[in-house]
Amino acid sequence: MSMTEGSARLRKENARKRRDNAGGMEGKPRAKTRPAPTPADEEASRKPGLRARQVAAKLLAAVVEQQTSLDGLTDPDHGHPHLRQLEPRDQALVKAILVTALRYRGTLSAEIAERLDRPLPGNATALNHLLHVAAAQIRFLDVPDSAAVDLAVAAAEADPRTRRFKGLVNALLRRLTREVGAAPVETDPVADCPAWLYERLVAAYGKPRANAIAAAQRLPAPIDITVKSDAEDWAGRLGGTAISPLTVRLDAETQGSISGLAGYGDGAWWVQDASAALPARLFGDLAGMNAADLCAAPGGKTAQLVVAGASVTACEASKSRVKRLEANLARLGLNAETLTGPFQEVLADRAFEAVLLDAPCSSTGTLRRHPDVGYTKTLEDVRRLAELQAKLLEEAARFVAPGGKLVFSNCSIDPIEGEEVVAAFLAAHGDFAREPVSGDELPELAEAVTPEGDLRTTPDMRAEIGGLDGFYAARLVRRS
Numbered sequence: 042m043s044m045t046e047g048s049a050r051l052r053k054e055n056a057r058k059r060r061d062n063a064g065g066m067e068g069k070p071r072a073k074t075r076p077a078p079t080p081a082d083e084e085a086s087r088k089p090g091l092r093a094r095q096v097a098a099k100l101l102a103a104v105v106e107q108q109t110s111l112d113g114l115t116d117p118d119h120g121h122p123h124l125r126q127l128e129p130r131d132q133a134l135v136k137a138i139l140v141t142a143l144r145y146r147g148t149l150s151a152e153i154a155e156r157l158d159r160p161l162p163g164n165a166t167a168l169n170h171l172l173h174v175a176a177a178q179i180r181f182l183d184v185p186d187s188a189a190v191d192l193a194v195a196a197a198e199a200d201p202r203t204r205r206f207k208g209l210v211n212a213l214l215r216r217l218t219r220e221v222g223a224a225p226v227e228t229d230p231v232a233d234c235p236a237w238l239y240e241r242l243v244a245a246y247g248k249p250r251a252n253a254i255a256a257a258q259r260l261p262a263p264i265d266i267t268v269k270s271d272a273e274d275w276a277g278r279l280g281g282t283a284i285s286p287l288t289v290r291l292d293a294e295t296q297g298s299i300s301g302l303a304g305y306g307d308g309a310w311w312v313q314d315a316s317a318a319l320p321a322r323l324f325g326d327l328a329g330m331n332a333a334d335l336c337a338a339p340g341g342k343t344a345q346l347v348v349a350g351a352s353v354t355a356c357e358a359s360k361s362r363v364k365r366l367e368a369n370l371a372r373l374g375l376n377a378e379t380l381t382g383p384f385q386e387v388l389a390d391r392a393f394e395a396v397l398l399d400a401p402c403s404s405t406g407t408l409r410r411h412p413d414v415g416y417t418k419t420l421e422d423v424r425r426l427a428e429l430q431a432k433l434l435e436e437a438a439r440f441v442a443p444g445g446k447l448v449f450s451n452c453s454i455d456p457i458e459g460e461e462v463v464a465a466f467l468a469a470h471g472d473f474a475r476e477p478v479s480g481d482e483l484p485e486l487a488e489a490v491t492p493e494g495d496l497r498t499t500p501d502m503r504a505e506i507g508g509l510d511g512f513y514a515a516r517l518v519r520r521s
């Protein structure tokens with residue numbers, strides 16, 4: 042429900058600001074979190090923009106070596122302290138570098154490797170990150186090449202682990218600038234799809250479709266909002282297109298400060314990808330019914346259930362995320378009962394006519410917004426999360442009243458976490474049946490309805506309007 046990836050959309054104005062500020066600016070550190078300056082910090086403060094590049098390399102290491110999520114590292118309140126110490130403009134630059142370096146990681150790795158006489162030593166990880174940070178700027182960002190190269194050389198010199206490679210950094214990056222620079226060289230989306238994920242895509246969807254998905258998920262995602270009503274009207278007012286009865290896709294020009302747009306303060310809409318808005322739609326009109334959202338925060342789907350007329354109970358296990366859920370509902374002026382804790386415990390023996398289980402998952406459907414996911418998650422994570430989902434689905438079943446509906450969903454692109462979980466559940470539960478979704482229910486997205494009657498979106502769908510996140514949803518009904 043918040044805008045998290047504005048920095049990845051490098052629109053001209055931001056690019057100009059960064060160029061004007063090419064060297065960047067050292068942040069005024071917050072007294073509370075500021076560690077004592079090291080000699081490297083002092084050097085960085087003498088060279089504008091150096092600190093931003095050093096922080097970018099450090100955070101890139103955290104993503105690819107420690108599998109730390111980019112959202113966590115860049116969280117405005119709890120993110121990495123070195124990032125939070127930078128000026129907002131430099132923070133935005135660091136985020137843009139990271140998103141770009143991850144989105145094009147395969148391409149950048151190959152272009153760096155081609156210009157090395159021999160492969161880097163296996164332990165030269167700091168050097169590798171530094172080269173990726175510089176190459177991302179040279180190849181894809183509107184930063185002067187000379188600044189990208191000079192600051193990479195300065196960063197190499199400031200770090201004892203990379204000092205002896207200073208000459209290599211300089212020569213390699215100058216060659217990259219000369220030979221490719223920012224030329225629109227065609228790059229291979231498959232090379233930029235993490236290998237384990239590409240293998241899964243081929244296994245699940247076949248090679249041609251896997252290639253189309255890899256290409257679509259390398260593109261930055263547009264920003265979609267879900268409106269309480271009047272999508273056409275809001276599209277006109279905000280500058281966008283109504284792409285479903287509830288979703289407006291904002292034009293690139295409209296994007297900027299989301300909270301400054303008309304209707305935000307009045308709670309008329311919230312940010313939610315078009316595909317994330319689909320599972321709650323599967324309940325249809327909920328007027329006069331009670332509904333439970335079992336895994337609710339940050340609350341986009343809870344809001345939809347309330348707007349659809351239900352009396353909603355929203356459960357969330359994480360205390361901090363309940364706060365976000367409640368703040369979001371308050372801004373939207375929507376009422377729901379919120380319960381803090383695992384739904385299995387806090388719901389006692391209640392039963393509901395509509396139950397939504399939007400389960401934790403690998404988030405591999407959201408690579409457009411979160412290009413780190415391919416490097417922070419593995420196939421083992423997918424399998425582990427599928428087991429968790431199966432357990433949660435089993436437990437969710439007991440809160441469904443006879444004749445009630447249960448929608449299971451998540452934003453993984455992998456059938457292991459979707460179709461297979463539901464197939465196993467139905468095989469073990471004669472008391473539940475699938476209630477197939479029909480193309481008529483979602484006329485704008487009939488291609489997403491599977492032969493079994495589930496919903497499966499992939500990023501290559503609706504390419505003509507900018508694609509969709511990958512999502513899965515199945516609608517089940519309790520027979521007795």
Ligand SMILES: C[S@@+](CC[C@H](N)C(=O)[O-])C[C@H]1O[C@@H](n2cnc3c(N)ncnc32)[C@H](O)[C@@H]1O
Nearest residue numbers: 336337338339340341342357358359383384399
């Ligand atoms: C995919 S997110 C939900 C997104 C949410 N439905 C939305 O549309 O905004 C999954 C959420 O489930 C929560 N969660 C995980 N296990 C839970 C449980 N047993 N009971 C309640 N919440 C749980 C996580 O903390 C996380 O916030």
